Amino acid sequence: MRSTPRIERRRPVRWMAATATLVGAALLLGWVVANFPKAPIGPRYVGAGHETPRAGGTFIFAAGSNIHTLDPHFAYDTLSTAACRLLYDGLLDYDYEGNMVPSLAAELPKISDKGRIFRFTLRDGIKFHNGREITAEDISWSIHRLLSERIGSPGYPFFKSIEGAPAYHTGDAGRIEGIVVLDEKTIEFRLDEADQTFLNALAMPFAYPLAKEHVEKLEQAEGRAAVGRHPVGSGPFAFSRWERGVQVELERFDDYWAPRARPDRMIFLENISADVASARFRNGDLDIIYRPSKVNRLFLRESDAWARYRSESPSASVFALGLNCELSPFDDVHVRRAIAFALDRSKLERLDPGQAIAATQILPPMLAPYDPELPTRQVFDLDRAKEEMRLAGFPDGLSEPIMLWVRGEGEVRAAQLFQQDLKAIGIEIELKMVSFATYLKETGRPRVAQAAFTGWHQDFPDPSNFMDILFHSRSIHPENSENRSFYRNPKLDAILDRARPEVDREKRLALYAEANAILADEAPWAFLYYPIDMFAWQPYVKGFRPHPVWLNEYRNIWLDLPKKRVSQSVYEQEPAP
Amino acid sequence: MDSRAFRRFRRNKGALGGLVLVVAVTALGLVGPWMAPYDPVEQFTEALLLHNGLPAGPGVDPAHSLGGDVLARDELSRLLSGARVSMLVAYLATALAVLIGVTLGLVSGYVGGRVDTFLMRLVDVVLSMPFLLIAIVMQRVWDAPGIWTICVVLGVLSWTTLARVTRAKTMEARELDYIQAARALGLRHFRILARHVLPNVIGPIIAIATILVARMIIAESALSFLGLGVRPPTASWGSMLNDSQSLLLGVPRLTLYPAVLISMAVFGFNLFGEGLRDAFDPKD
Numbered sequence: 001m002r003s004t005p006r007i008e009r010r011r012p013v014r015w016m017a018a019t020a021t022l023v024g025a026a027l028l029l030g031w032v033v034a035n036f037p038k039a040p041i042g043p044r045y046v047g048a049g050h051e052t053p054r055a056g057g058t059f060i061f062a063a064g065s066n067i068h069t070l071d072p073h074f075a076y077d078t079l080s081t082a083a084c085r086l087l088y089d090g091l092l093d094y095d096y097e098g099n100m101v102p103s104l105a106a107e108l109p110k111i112s113d114k115g116r117i118f119r120f121t122l123r124d125g126i127k128f129h130n131g132r133e134i135t136a137e138d139i140s141w142s143i144h145r146l147l148s149e150r151i152g153s154p155g156y157p158f159f160k161s162i163e164g165a166p167a168y169h170t171g172d173a174g175r176i177e178g179i180v181v182l183d184e185k186t187i188e189f190r191l192d193e194a195d196q197t198f199l200n201a202l203a204m205p206f207a208y209p210l211a212k213e214h215v216e217k218l219e220q221a222e223g224r225a226a227v228g229r230h231p232v233g234s235g236p237f238a239f240s241r242w243e244r245g246v247q248v249e250l251e252r253f254d255d256y257w258a259p260r261a262r263p264d265r266m267i268f269l270e271n272i273s274a275d276v277a278s279a280r281f282r283n284g285d286l287d288i289i290y291r292p293s294k295v296n297r298l299f300l301r302e303s304d305a306w307a308r309y310r311s312e313s314p315s316a317s318v319f320a321l322g323l324n325c326e327l328s329p330f331d332d333v334h335v336r337r338a339i340a341f342a343l344d345r346s347k348l349e350r351l352d353p354g355q356a357i358a359a360t361q362i363l364p365p366m367l368a369p370y371d372p373e374l375p376t377r378q379v380f381d382l383d384r385a386k387e388e389m390r391l392a393g394f395p396d397g398l399s400e401p402i403m404l405w406v407r408g409e410g411e412v413r414a415a416q417l418f419q420q421d422l423k424a425i426g427i428e429i430e431l432k433m434v435s436f437a438t439y440l441k442e443t444g445r446p447r448v449a450q451a452a453f454t455g456w457h458q459d460f461p462d463p464s465n466f467m468d469i470l471f472h473s474r475s476i477h478p479e480n481s482e483n484r485s486f487y488r489n490p491k492l493d494a495i496l497d498r499a500r501p502e503v504d505r506e507k508r509l510a511l512y513a514e515a516n517a518i519l520a521d522e523a524p525w526a527f528l529y530y531p532i533d534m535f536a537w538q539p540y541v542k543g544f545r546p547h548p549v550w551l552n553e554y555r556n557i558w559l560d561l562p563k564k565r566v567s568q569s570v571y572e573q574e575p576a577p
Numbered sequence: 578m579d580s581r582a583f584r585r586f587r588r589n590k591g592a593l594g595g596l597v598l599v600v601a602v603t604a605l606g607l608v609g610p611w612m613a614p615y616d617p618v619e620q621f622t623e624a625l626l627l628h629n630g631l632p633a634g635p636g637v638d639p640a641h642s643l644g645g646d647v648l649a650r651d652e653l654s655r656l657l658s659g660a661r662v663s664m665l666v667a668y669l670a671t672a673l674a675v676l677i678g679v680t681l682g683l684v685s686g687y688v689g690g691r692v693d694t695f696l697m698r699l700v701d702v703v704l705s706m707p708f709l710l711i712a713i714v715m716q717r718v719w720d721a722p723g724i725w726t727i728c729v730v731l732g733v734l735s736w737t738t739l740a741r742v743t744r745a746k747t748m749e750a751r752e753l754d755y756i757q758a759a760r761a762l763g764l765r766h767f768r769i770l771a772r773h774v775l776p777n778v779i780g781p782i783i784a785i786a787t788i789l790v791a792r793m794i795i796a797e798s799a800l801s802f803l804g805l806g807v808r809p810p811t812a813s814w815g816s817m818l819n820d821s822q823s824l825l826l827g828v829p830r831l832t833l834y835p836a837v838l839i840s841m842a843v844f845g846f847n848l849f850g851e852g853l854r855d856a857f858d859p860k861d
């Protein structure tokens with residue numbers, strides 16, 4: 001009996017405690033929400049206001065995945081290329097108009113024997129980061145390394161046309177006949193037949209020279225991969241440190257042959273997702289951002305405060321659905337055409353306004369002979385798609401689903417967009433998500449992948465880089481085919497073989513225009529879109545503009561330091577857009 | 578459930594609340610897809626995309642009450658049809674775990690000796706493996722992961738607690754007089770296990786299985802969130818979380834909807850399961 005009053009006294013206390021806790025929690029939550037740090041709406045820092053380029057400072061940029069290697073002989077992905085561009089130089093380079101210019105070479109080569117022989121003279125005072133002068137022998141040795149079978153570089157196919165290169169590659173010859181060192185400063189390349197893309201190949205990172213003594217020592221001590229971890233090049237920046245998977249640090253090379261780079265150091269952060277990179281950029285912790293995440297991209301596009309510090313330009317890439325022409329049902333051109341007709345590419349433009357242009361042909365818009373008027377089958381037309389399905393003998397669609405290989409989240413999303421369209425002509429698509437490595441290995445084998453989300457980014461600005469590599473029957477191999485749709489067309493092969501050595505530019509472009517039309521018509525790829533790339537940089541970052549060939553070109557950057565912090569309230573006073 | 582346990586359960590308000598939630602989300606899983614106003618994979622690029630490419634919110638188009646998702650599909654329809662996938666995976670995976678766990682537990686507890694030692698070490702081995710990591714690896718290795726493979730992966734990795742509890746209860750029951758009597762009468766082992774031991778151990782199994790359903794919902798969400806769950810464009814609550822993460826900052830509602838549903842379901846199963854456990858075994 002004594003316990004009863006105690007319980008009755010405690011009950012209101014408990015209720016009050018509970019209510020108080022709840023109210024307290026709600027207030028706390030409200031306070032947190034109200035005071036939640038907002039992302040800055042404009043740049044957090046501005047420059048000091050210098051007009052002329054200044055030296056000094058650290059330039060920080062980031063990428064979404066791992067840097068594969070710093071050995072240019074293996075740099076065949078965008079990140080490795082971006083890093084190698086800072087560490088190395090080649091004989092040739094491109095300017096901001098996409099024209100070829102000499103780099104380590106003193107001038108563009110003398111071409112003789114109807115485009116078969118190229119003679120280069122090296123510049124004076126070009127040095128490796130270890131201080132040794134670069135000679136013609138270094139150029140020769142590096143290309144020998146690149147083309148040796150022992151090394152197994154993916155760059156070999158670009159240099160096959162050098163006399164004796166295949167024999168050397170297979171080990172039948174001790175050296176490449178077609179590379180002749182005439183003296184310390186002069187080197188000559190002799191080709192089996194004229195090849196208009198040979199100079200483009202020489203401008204690729206594959207052909208960047210390495211210091212022989214350094215490479216041989218490393219390869220002997222630690223193996224081939226070590227070269228990619230301890231690079232010695234001749235570029236504007238020298239290697240300082242690489243914490244694998246985290247960041248690469250470079251420092252300015254003061255003995256550089258051209259005007260020195262301006263920043264003291266460059267830091268290339270790895271594995272920073274687009275979301276994180278965007279947040280860091282807006283907080284002022286990254287100096288430049290490339291392909292920000294969707295929400296941030298929209299923000300940056302619509303923000304007045306960022307208007308002067310962003311760029312959007314079409315990238316020299318194309319994305320597509322690759323259809324395996326050896327496998328049913330895509331061995332039938334009508335099914336391929338049906339797919340090309342069925343894709344409503346405008347959906348992508350609506351979903352990502354200003355980020356994608358509907359693709360109608362293999363060549364991206366900035367690359368001649370792109371033809372905006374091309375009478376192409378690669379446009380959305382449901383009736384014609386159904387008609388093609390009828391011609392193929394599948395008026396009611398396919399009975400089996402198509403397995404479409406995709407490489408990651410972004411592609412899964414894009415592919416889903418088109419699943420619906422293909423359902424409309426009775427084609428069910430199932431997505432098979434695989435790692436990038438598996439994707440490359442398996443889609444490069446005949447008769448494995450029926451269809452794949454695919455794409456191509458140019459290695460150099462020449463139509464052959466899109467057509468020869470991706471659709472010539474010579475690019476079909478039992479392993480690692482570059483022609484992943486296994487498309488064989490003797491007529492196309494003949495056109496491409498005539499175009500490649502053609503010296504007359506007009507004739508050459510006319511041939512590629514013909515090939516371009518065939519590919520759009522035969523649809524080994526159902527083209528999807530050309531991406532548009534966005535860059536945004538901090539106001540104190542100067543000297544950046546998108547490069548037509550190199551994706552992340554930061555050689556000419558300078559920093560307007562010391563940077564000044566500005567209050568975000570500055571931007572709020574701006575008139576609303 | 579005997580009447581005492583039932584009374585204990587009825588007095589537990591939390592457990593009753595849990596039951597309500599469980600019934601609600603299960604019903605959603607059963608009838609959700611039929612209630613969905615649209616095909617969950619159909620895209621409405623005209624109606625459900627704003628000019629800047631972001632999905633339209635609730636009320637922009639009255640025909641789509643919750644607006645669109647990242648790919649301009651009807652959000653409500655995806656939530657409703659996703660309910661079935663999430664519930665199906667959770668229940669099937671749990672059923673598989675129960676099947677494996679109870680069978681091994683009964684055998685282990687009843688037979689004893691080396692069989693028992695072996696099975697319990699097996700439990701230790703499975704317990705020592707990091708659950709999500711192994712699930713991810715298994716999903717990766719599988720050629721074409723989908724709903725069924727998730728059920729198998731999750732089920733195969735989560736039967737251990739069930740096996741242990743069943744074993745302990747079986748060992749207790751084995752010594753009971755009437756089971757000794759049944760053995761003395763020469764009943765076959767299978768019959769003894771099925772008819773006499775199992776009913777004795779079923780209570781705690783149900784309680785643990787209920788809580789396991791909650792864990793399976795979370796596991797499925799986690800796998801789908803990592804992109805290793807159901808195959809797109811199929812919706813599950815977890816895959817919807819994954820879809821929406823790219824727009825987390827700009828369009829948080831797309832994350833909120835599935836997150837709230839997942840929390841509700843997990844909360845409900847946990848409350849219900851704990852209520853059952855208390856009801857069956859007041860001593861704990």
